[in-house]
Amino acid sequence: MNGDPVSTFQFLGLTFSTANVVSGLVVFVLMVAVIFFTSRKLAMKPTKGQNFLEWLIDFTNGILKGSIPAGDVGKFGLWGFTLFLFLFLSNELGLFIQVATRGGATIVRSPTSDPLTTLTFSLMTMMIAQFAGVWKLGYKRHFTNYLKPFVFWLPISIFEEFTNFLTLGLRIFGVIFSGEMLLGVIWDLAASHGIATMIVAVPIEMAWQGFSAFLGAIQAFVFVTLSSVYISQKLEVEE
Amino acid sequence: MLSHLVIGQSLYFGDSLFYIVTFLLLMWIIKVVAWGPVTKMMQDRADKISNDIDSAEKSRNDAADLVQKRQAALANSRSEAQTIVSDAKTNGQQQREQIVNQAQADVQTMKQNAQKDIEQERQDALSNARNDVADLSIEIASKIIQRELKGDDQKALIDSYIEGLGKQHES
Numbered sequence: 001m002n003g004d005p006v007s008t009f010q011f012l013g014l015t016f017s018t019a020n021v022v023s024g025l026v027v028f029v030l031m032v033a034v035i036f037f038t039s040r041k042l043a044m045k046p047t048k049g050q051n052f053l054e055w056l057i058d059f060t061n062g063i064l065k066g067s068i069p070a071g072d073v074g075k076f077g078l079w080g081f082t083l084f085l086f087l088f089l090s091n092e093l094g095l096f097i098q099v100a101t102r103g104g105a106t107i108v109r110s111p112t113s114d115p116l117t118t119l120t121f122s123l124m125t126m127m128i129a130q131f132a133g134v135w136k137l138g139y140k141r142h143f144t145n146y147l148k149p150f151v152f153w154l155p156i157s158i159f160e161e162f163t164n165f166l167t168l169g170l171r172i173f174g175v176i177f178s179g180e181m182l183l184g185v186i187w188d189l190a191a192s193h194g195i196a197t198m199i200v201a202v203p204i205e206m207a208w209q210g211f212s213a214f215l216g217a218i219q220a221f222v223f224v225t226l227s228s229v230y231i232s233q234k235l236e237v238e239e
Numbered sequence: 240m241l242s243h244l245v246i247g248q249s250l251y252f253g254d255s256l257f258y259i260v261t262f263l264l265l266m267w268i269i270k271v272v273a274w275g276p277v278t279k280m281m282q283d284r285a286d287k288i289s290n291d292i293d294s295a296e297k298s299r300n301d302a303a304d305l306v307q308k309r310q311a312a313l314a315n316s317r318s319e320a321q322t323i324v325s326d327a328k329t330n331g332q333q334q335r336e337q338i339v340n341q342a343q344a345d346v347q348t349m350k351q352n353a354q355k356d357i358e359q360e361r362q363d364a365l366s367n368a369r370n371d372v373a374d375l376s377i378e379i380a381s382k383i384i385q386r387e388l389k390g391d392d393q394k395a396l397i398d399s400y401i402e403g404l405g406k407q408h409e410s
Contacts (some may be wrong), residue, residue: 035268077278
């Protein structure tokens with residue numbers, strides 16, 4: 001997949017990748033559909049869709065509560081919920097639907113199998129962490145946090161921000177990208193020698209698909225967990 | 240794709256913008272469609288449950304109060320009933336004594352009256368009898384005198400007879 005041609009187009013002077021935009025739109029539509037149809041007929045006694053939605057909200061709030069102080073969880077709840085659902089659907093999308101043009105450029109795949117997407121979300125987390133820190137502690141106390149435990153720690157603190165940004169984005173990218181790549185490799189194997197390899201490869205493909213689905217869920221969970229950890233670090237004064 | 244990123248030959252930064260816009264749009268849609276109403280509903284439910292617990296506690300206390308009041312009223316009415324019964328008993332006792340005393344007094348009076356009456360009657364009868372005897376004696380005497388006054392020998396007999404009557408009367 002690494003050597004595949006990438007379909008791009010220009011818009012407003014910026015380069016867009018067709019695969020990312022189309023996949024992103026697919027996830028967007030899926031998510032709106034899920035949210036819309038589960039949130040109909042809200043009642044005090046929840047029914048199927050509402051039960052699911054409330055369980056999901058409790059779940060993402062639970063992730064945030066794990067690290068962010070209880071008083072501030074409410075402000076990040078919507079962000080955590082959207083992020084988790086978006087990443088989860090993005091991770092799973094490429095496992096079930098992969099569309100390519102005749103030229104070999106993929107159009108629909110997991111948006112998170114592109115480092116640019118994951119680093120975008122990672123950057124968003126870092127920005128939110130910075131803003132939250134300034135909002136909670138004020139400029140002075142927020143930036144003096146970088147000088148703790150002592151002044152010479154400053155380069156390490158700045159470097160840590162950078163590594164956090166990279167590891168957060170590249171972790172999820174690595175898992176999802178390798179998952180999709182291996183799916184492609186197994187498919188190539190299946191197609192290589194006709195029916196014989198097909199019979200062997202299909203169970204392997206299914207097993208790997210299942211495992212990747214599991215990994216996709218785990219990675220979405222890990223991403224939100226780590227994001228909330230990074231934010232919570234900025235919300236308190238280091239001793 | 241990482242190679243594109245590193246080499247930068249066709250770096251599609253537009254995607255970042257696209258994803259940020261998409262994400263913010265999604266957040267807004269979710270907030271309007273689901274997050275707001277659902278969290279409000281969850282909050283409402285939590286409030287309702289805590290209210291229900293509070294009101295259950297309150298009604299339990301009310302019931303306990305009511306039971307206590309009931310028991311107090313019951314004990315009160317029981318003692319009242321006892322007082323009434325004992326009052327009635329003493330009243331009855333008194334009345335009975337009064338009636339008996341009254342009856343005894345009445346009987347006494349009646350007895351005395353009866354004795355007086357009897358005495359009176361006896362006196363009357365006695366005086367009547369005395370008068371009758373006197374009249375009878377006089378009649379008998381007149382008859383005897385008319386028929387046998389001539390016979391002096393009988394005079395002594397009459398005298399003695401009259402004398403006897405007088406003696407009997409005196410006693």
